Amino acid sequence: xxxxxxxxxxxxxxxxxxxxxxxxxxxxxxxxxxxxxxxxxxxxxxxxxxxxxxxxxxxxxxxxxxxxxxxxxxxxxxxxxxxxxxxxxxxxxxxxxxxxxxxxxxxxxxxxxxxxxxxxxxxxxxxxxxxxxxxxxxxxxxxxxxxxxxxxxxxxxxxxxxxxxxxxxxxxxxxxxxxxxxxxxxxxxxxxxxxxxxxxxxxxxxxxxxxxxxxxxxxxxxxx
Amino acid sequence: xxxxxxxxxxxxxxxxxxxxxxxxxxxxxxxxxxxxxxxxxxxxxxxxxxxxxxxxxxxxxxxxxxxxxxxxxxxxxxxxxxxxxxxxxxxxxxxxxxxxxxxxxxxxxxxxxxxxxxxxxxxxxxxxxxxxxxxxxxxxxxxxxxxxxxxxxxxxxxxxxxxxxxxxxxxxxxxxxxxxxxxxxxxxxxxxxxxxxxxxxxxxxxxxxxxxxxxxxxxxxxxxxxxxxxxxxxxxxxxxxxxxxxxxxxxxxxxxxxxxxxxxxxxxxxxxxxxxxxxxxxxxxxxxxxxxxxxxxxxxxxxxxxxxxxxxxxxxxxxxxxxxxxxxxxxxxxxxxxxxxxxxxxxxxxxxxxxxxxxxxxxxxxxxxxxxxxxxxxxxxxxxxxxxxxxxxxxxxxxxxxxxxxxxxxxxxxxxxxxxxxxxxxxxxxxxxxxxxxxxxxxxxxxxxxxxxxxxxxxxxxxxxxxxxxxxxxxxxxxxxxxxxxxxx
Numbered sequence: 001x002x003x004x005x006x007x008x009x010x011x012x013x014x015x016x017x018x019x020x021x022x023x024x025x026x027x028x029x030x031x032x033x034x035x036x037x038x039x040x041x042x043x044x045x046x047x048x049x050x051x052x053x054x055x056x057x058x059x060x061x062x063x064x065x066x067x068x069x070x071x072x073x074x075x076x077x078x079x080x081x082x083x084x085x086x087x088x089x090x091x092x093x094x095x096x097x098x099x100x101x102x103x104x105x106x107x108x109x110x111x112x113x114x115x116x117x118x119x120x121x122x123x124x125x126x127x128x129x130x131x132x133x134x135x136x137x138x139x140x141x142x143x144x145x146x147x148x149x150x151x152x153x154x155x156x157x158x159x160x161x162x163x164x165x166x167x168x169x170x171x172x173x174x175x176x177x178x179x180x181x182x183x184x185x186x187x188x189x190x191x192x193x194x195x196x197x198x199x200x201x202x203x204x205x206x207x208x209x210x211x212x213x214x215x216x217x218x219x220x221x222x223x224x
Numbered sequence: 225x226x227x228x229x230x231x232x233x234x235x236x237x238x239x240x241x242x243x244x245x246x247x248x249x250x251x252x253x254x255x256x257x258x259x260x261x262x263x264x265x266x267x268x269x270x271x272x273x274x275x276x277x278x279x280x281x282x283x284x285x286x287x288x289x290x291x292x293x294x295x296x297x298x299x300x301x302x303x304x305x306x307x308x309x310x311x312x313x314x315x316x317x318x319x320x321x322x323x324x325x326x327x328x329x330x331x332x333x334x335x336x337x338x339x340x341x342x343x344x345x346x347x348x349x350x351x352x353x354x355x356x357x358x359x360x361x362x363x364x365x366x367x368x369x370x371x372x373x374x375x376x377x378x379x380x381x382x383x384x385x386x387x388x389x390x391x392x393x394x395x396x397x398x399x400x401x402x403x404x405x406x407x408x409x410x411x412x413x414x415x416x417x418x419x420x421x422x423x424x425x426x427x428x429x430x431x432x433x434x435x436x437x438x439x440x441x442x443x444x445x446x447x448x449x450x451x452x453x454x455x456x457x458x459x460x461x462x463x464x465x466x467x468x469x470x471x472x473x474x475x476x477x478x479x480x481x482x483x484x485x486x487x488x489x490x491x492x493x494x495x496x497x498x499x500x501x502x503x504x505x506x507x508x509x510x511x512x513x514x515x516x517x518x519x520x521x522x523x524x525x526x527x528x529x530x531x532x533x534x535x536x537x538x539x540x541x542x543x544x545x546x547x548x549x550x551x552x553x554x555x556x557x558x559x560x561x562x563x564x565x566x567x568x569x570x571x572x573x574x575x576x577x578x579x580x581x582x583x584x585x586x587x588x589x590x591x592x593x594x595x596x597x598x599x600x601x602x603x604x605x606x607x608x609x610x611x612x613x614x615x616x617x618x619x620x621x622x623x624x625x626x627x628x629x630x631x632x633x634x635x636x637x638x639x640x641x642x643x644x645x646x647x648x649x650x651x652x653x654x655x656x657x658x659x660x661x662x663x664x665x666x667x668x669x670x671x672x673x674x675x676x677x678x679x680x681x682x683x684x685x686x687x688x689x690x691x692x693x694x695x696x697x698x699x700x701x702x703x704x705x706x707x708x709x710x711x712x713x
Contacts, residue, residue, distance in 0.1 A: 009502055011530045015509040022516065079501035082494075101505035104512040 001046040001115055001159060002026040002176045006036030006062070007077065008054050016049065019104050024138060024151045024158075026179040033057025037065055044175055045072050047114050049107070052078035052089065060092050067093040073114035077102070112136065119162040126161045128215055131200050133161045140200070147199050152177065156192050160205060165217035167208055231433050238429040242422050250414040257410055261403055266375055269384040272327055272396040273373070276315055328383070332393040346381050346399075380404065439468045443475065455483040495658045496545055499673070503534040503541075510534070544674040548657065551681040558599045558685050565596035565603075565635050565706075566628050572607040573626065576615060580624070585615045590627035596635035597708045598686045606679045606690075607637070610702050613675065614641035617700070633708050634688070640701035646694040654692065655680040679704075687711055 003025045007013040013029050020027040028043070030036035033054040040048055040062070048066075052059040059076060066072070076094040078085060086097050095117075096110050112135060116122070124136040132141045140147050140157055149157065155177050160168060170189060193205055193213065205213050330349060331340035338349060374385040376395070383397020446459045458479060459472040514527040573587055580587060596603075614624040622642040629636045646654060653659045658673040683690045687710025694700040 009506060011506045011533060012502070012509055015506065015513050015530070019509065019513045019516070022513075079498045079505070100501045101508045104509055104516070 001155065002028070002043065002179060003047050003049065003111065004028050004030065004036065004039055004043075004045045005049045006030045006033070006040075006054060006059070007049070007051040008032055009051075016107075019107075023108055024155050026155070026177055026182070028179050028181075031055075033059065033062045037062045039180075040066050040072065041069060043180075044070070044172075046118070046176060047073045047075065047111050049075050049077060049111070050094070052076055052080060052085070060088060063089075063092045063094060071118075073118045075107075075110055075114060109136075116162070121162050126164065128161060128164065128204070128217070129201070131204060133157060135162070142200055149196070149199065153192055153196055153199075156189075157196060157200070160213060160215040164215040167212050167214045169212035173213070231430070231437055234433045235426065235430055238433075239422070239426050242425045242429075246418040246421055250418050254407075254411055254414055258407055261407060262375075265382055265398075265400060265403060266373075266384060269327075269375075269382070269396050269398070270373060273384055273386055273394065276329070276394060276396065327396055327398045330383070330395045330397075332395070334392055346379070348379060350376060350378055439472070443468070443472055447475070450479055455479060455486060492657060496541075499541055499658060500538060503537045506534040507531050541674070544678060547678055548674060548681060551678070551685055558602065560597055560599065560686075562595060562597055563600050565594040565637065566591040567593075568596075568600060568604055569607055569626060569628055569637065572604055572611055575608060576611040579612060580615050583615050583618065584621045585618055586621075586623050588623055588625045590625070592628070592630075594628040594630045594635050596706055598688075598706050599682075602682045602685075603706070606682050606704065607639075609675045609679050610639040610704075614639050614643070614700075614702075617641060618643040622699075631705070635706045635708075637704040637706075638701060639704075640699055642699045645696040645698055645700055646692070647696055651692065651694060655690070 001024075003020055005013060005016045005020065005027060007016060007029070008031050010031065013031060017027050017029045028039055028045075030039055034056045036048075036050070036054065037057060050059050050062065054062070059078075063074060063076075066074075073095045074093065075096045075098060076089045077098050077100055078089070079100045081099045089097050095114055098107060098110060112124075116124070116135065121135075124134060126133040126135065130143050131147075133139075134141070135158060138154060138158075140149055140154065156173070159173065159176055173189060193207075196205060204215065206216055207213055328342045328345040329340070330338050330342075330345055333339050338345075341349075374387070376383050376385055376397070377400075380399050380401040381397050382400045383395045385393055385395040387393045443459050446457050449457045458476045461469050461472045461476065510527050510530045514524060519527070569591055570589075573589065577587075579585075611624065611626070618624065618641045624642075625638070625640045627638040629638070650659075655676050657677045659676075660673045680690055683704055683706070686706050688704065688706040691703045691705075692700065693703075
């Protein structure tokens with residue numbers, strides 16, 4: 001999953017970027033509203049963490065403009081906890097609201113919930129044949145036993161599992177698994193896919209040559 | 225308690241006063257009427273009595289004076305008695321016939337026996353006794369007044385008795401029943417009128433008191449709403465000239481000041497807590513992140529440095545807030561002493577040089593010796609703050625001009641920069657607490673947004689003024705004026 005953090009307090013931005021990266025997200029950062037809007041419109045993020053008060057363009061304005069073109073889930077951060085401020089943020093289009101100072105754990109949990117909701121996955125445990133993907137714990141188990149996956153492998157499995165039944169193109173996968181600073185090599189994706197197949201079974205991920213990958217959700221429907 | 229009610233007590237006093245006044249008036253009027261009536265009756269009877277001794281000239285002709293007696297000369301004693309007796313008798317009869325039966329006439333001899341009386345004389349006629357030890361009358365000197373007149377009243381009759389020199393006496397009287405009835409009627413009408421006036425007065429008084437007191441009820445109602453917590457209430461003032469109107473106005477302005485003070489305070493605390501949340505958020509995230517897994521020494525060090533930055537920011541913030549709070553409360557008085565403003569400014573510029581050098585800012589100074597009266601330490605804060613702002617909000621390679629001047633009874637300091645200036649919308653707000661016009665720059669410097677507020681408070685505490693002008697794209701100028709003696713508040 002790829003996430004954008006828009007926050008003007010430099011130390012806080014750095015902490016959040018590092019924390020999210022260590023939690024397995026591909027993360028981009030922006031120190032002001034203008035830069036934030038630009039990036040949010042340029043890439044299809046799975047979620048955006050947006051500070052309320054930003055230089056050049058405040059969070060609410062960014063959100064208003066973003067919502068004209070994108071439905072990316074947005075979690076707003078703010079130091080203001082007045083009712084009016086919350087209502088304004090939610091009515092403008094934020095999906096959730098977190099008051100500073102907050103615990104990182106809570107931020108992660110809410111982000112996960114947002115992403116789950118937008119992928120229309122209501123459960124935190126996704127079962128595909130004999131493989132169980134626990135999104136909250138960020139673990140994968142096969143036949144009851146945990147399987148060790150690298151961060152990138154897990155991210156790929158998680159993304160495909162959350163969108164199980166849907167065909168995901170390679171470019172989409174790149175967009176959602178790598179941040180702007182990482183160079184994307186086409187081979188990388190194939191390497192990850194084959195490693196996953198080795199660990200979780202060959203038919204765990206299905207390839208549509210020339211189109212992309214998907215995980216069969218087991219409903220018997222053809223992938224969209 | 226109804227007895228405690230102001231209205232009731234007013235009514236009580238008002239009623240008591242009315243009763244006293246009305247009864248006093250009524251009693252006096254009645255008494256006057258009564259006395260007048262008595263006097264009238266006495267005069268009337270007296271007149272009759274006189275008539276008795278002054279028969280009209282034609283009558284006199286019919287009467288033969290006693291031999292040897294001429295009018296005006298004292299007659300001899302027993303002749304007078306006889307003459308008198310005869311005269312009286314005929315006169316009395318005559319008068320009785322004349323005036324109808326209204327008056328009665330009585331003549332007493334020297335033994336107090338009524339010898340002559342008209343037929344309508346009341347049966348209960350009092351005896352006329354000679355009071356014991358009374359001196360003999362003086363000699364009757366002819367027809368005329370001398371001789372005491374004794375009014376007598378008995379039952380419904382009143383008469384007037386005149387004593388004659390040799391012991392006889394004559395009395396004229398009549399029934400005063402109708403007169404008495406008249407007085408009684410007067411008394412009754414006084415009572416009735418008095419009662420009506422009392423009722424009317426009480427009712428009117430009640431209405432007036434109610435009208436006067438109603439505004440007080442309105443005021444106390446509003447005041448209790450305010451006491452309950454709604455500071456936005458105000459008393460409706462209709463007429464401002466009356467005492468109540470003025471009191472309402474004073475109360476309203478007090479409530480206004482209270483409300484503003486509360487608003488300021490709550491805004492301040494909410495702004496302050498909001499400002500503190502950001503560095504606390506940095507601390508928390510940084511610490512939680514660092515602790516989430518094993519880190520290298522360098523990572524720990526970097527994390528701690530970030531925490532320190534946040535902590536220092538909080539320290540600056542709380543110090544500024546405390547300073548502002550103390551200035552607001554007037555807790556720390558300004559020590560006024562004479563000093564050279566220029567020397568102070570030069571010191572501050574020296575302190576600011578490293579910052580200026582970092583930003584490639586040049587100082588341009590016009591600093592002749594300028595005497596100033598005020599608190600050196602506090603004013604140093606102001607100068608340093610203005611200088612720091614001028615450096616930070618400046619173009620790279622720009623200039624900061626600092627000038628001190630002596631004005632009439634005041635010292636003036638000017639600090640101007642060649643920075644981007646302050647926009648028209650931001651200008652009125654820059655002295656407000658936590659107001660930041662350019663957010664990105666100030667955030668990274670960790671400024672609190674309180675610097676100018678503190679300057680403003682300090683300058684105001686000196687009784688001075690701080691003014692700002694700015695042209696976007698050219699620069700900003702601050703002018704601080706410090707009077708030698710603060711203007712009277």
